[in-house]
Amino acid sequence: MELEGKSAVVVGMARSGVAAAEFLLGRGARVVAADRKPAAELPPEVTRLQEKGARLALGAHDAATFTAADLVVVSPGVPWDLPELVAARGAGVEVIAELELGFRCLTGTVAAITGTKGKSTTTAALGAMLKAAGQDVRVGGNIGQAVTGLVEGSTEKTVFVLEVSSFQLEGTEAFHPRVAVFLNLSPDHLDRHPSFDDYARAKARIFRNQTEDDWAVVNADDPGVIALAREGRGRPLPFHPLPSASPAPEGRGPAAFFAGNEARLRRDGAVEVLFPLSAVRLPGTHLAGDLLAAAAAARLLGAGPEAVERAVRAFTGVEHVLERVAEIGGVAFFNDSKATNVEAARKSIEAFPGPLLVVMGGRYKGGDFHDLAGVLATHGKAVLAIGEAQGRIAEALGSVLPVIACPSLAEAVDVAWAEAEPGDTVLLAPACSSFDMFEDYAARGRAFKAEVHRLELKELGAGG
Known part of the structure; x- marks a missing residue:
């Protein structure tokens, strides 16, 4: 993506917005950092953007600033129907999420995780599994670093493991994960999205650009997730998140499930053990289901079963999750x-x-x-x-x-x-x-x- 000399407005000066502004400045763009909050209510990193060459537009938005830009980059916390964004789109200005900007500029493979709950645990666990396999892994998105803060130095061998929210996905166009994980779907963020259907449609954009060469790891027990996945073209790998002693799901297609106190993966007609349930150190059966989804995705991305189990045994969860x-x-x-x-x-x-x-x-x-x-x-x-x-x-x-x-x-x-x-x-x-x-x-x-x-x-x- 060519950014040299482009006029770019970054709206929303939280973590992702600051990262996007710094990234754009580093690529030679002329940046306006915009936020409705005054400088006194924003982190010091925002005022330092001015020292790096950005113009600060704080305290209120001016629609003319948005409509005069070549590009507007939106932080996840900014409503997509903000009047200034509507005006920019009406003026023909490209308006994209920070996630989309990062994706267009990275090199490597993307695995993306969404869902109403369990995203952070699954993202962190998948990152740990790929790291245990010796891969060049960069974990971020809705947790940790913003995507634009992970891009520099990436190569074709880099794997980006990204937690993606509905707020991030609704501003994507080209975003294309090699492996998309959709954990579950229930009402959330209805203070931001007009309806549950709008929320679900935003989430479903994770599948939008997938092809038959990609994978969709989806919750087999969540009808809403399955219905949205059917609209995509990625190859489905359903996972059954509840530990049980039940036999393997019927059929010969790919699936991840629990049986005999083990997490197992069926692929290409063969069944392998991903990890024993005794290796899980997290409370709550739902977190074991998150590890199952992560392990299935890790195998699709080339991690060996030994690395997967080793990572599960060492994984103690993420901050603020049980x-x-x-x-x-x-x-x-x-x-x-x-x-x-x-x-x-x-x-x-x-x-x-x-x-x-x-x-x-x-x-x-x-x-x-x-x-x-x-x-x-x-x-x-x-x-x-x-x-x-x-x-x-x-x-x-x-x-x-x-x-x-x-x-x-x-x-x-x-x-x-x-x-x-x-x-x-x-x-x-x-x-x-x-x-x-x-x-x-x-x-x-x-x-x-x-x-x-x-x-x-x-x-x-x-x-x-």
Whole structure:
């Protein structure tokens, strides 16, 4: 992609936007870095872009800046129907996602992972498997580094393992993964997408440019995923995510599944063992399913079965995904701040036998909290409700178990500790976004861990 001398506007100065602006500057483009927030509310990396040659347009958007550009690059957090983007497209300006920009400029093979939940775990695990096989792997996208920050120095042997969200995919045109993994589909981000169908269609763009030479690793137990995959041309490799002792799926086509306490792959008429379930170090059966999908993709990308199993045995998960924080006085604390929707929270709660004290809430973004009633009736002891969604949570779940409204995350941790008994688990599973109280889910997860460690030090002091 020729960028030298082009006028480019990058809108949204979070992690991906800053990376895209730096990338464009490095390729000789004339860059305008735009954000509605003033400089005081943005990270220092933004003001440093000016020192590197970018013009800053902060505090408000000017449509004329967008319509006069050769290219507009959009960060994932920026709505695709932003009036200035609509005006730019109407003026014939090419408007693309940061993911698309990175893809057009990289060299190598792309594996992309999407889904409503499990993306980060699957992405990190696939990266670890390919690394264990000795491949040149670059992991990023919606986690870690932005794609444009991974491009430099890539070769034909480089494999990009990218977590991709609906926000990123909706701004793609040429994006073409050699292996596309679609984990699951349930309502999410309905505060951003007009409808569930719009959300699903954005996700389905992962298949858009695949050919018969590519692979689509898809959840065989999710009808929505299967229906979207059928519209693509990639070769399907269905995976059955639930561990069981059932026999292999019928037929002779490719499939990944659990049988006999092992993860197995059937391909070219032969069945091989990917890893024993005893090698999995993560809580929750749904995370074993994520590892199964990652292992199938790793084999398609050339990793040997020994490397796959070795990586599974060493893999302890990713930060903010069922992350064990501490055990205090016989009470375990787990951080699942990435459980930002109702379905993800349900899976998180199901990972523990109980009794559970669940810290839940934040900014509501769709879904039905009533869907958690059954699993909380079985596993829950209390819900500590935080953030803007407190009222919705209490209305949906107050008849099932105690829902205690807490004005802050710190108070939620303190109340959970006061209510807990040895053998209980305190779980942060918000089922909401973090933007009413925190910069993002990671900041929320870090805050939770800090409060738990504060409590841990307090209890150590009391005991000493």
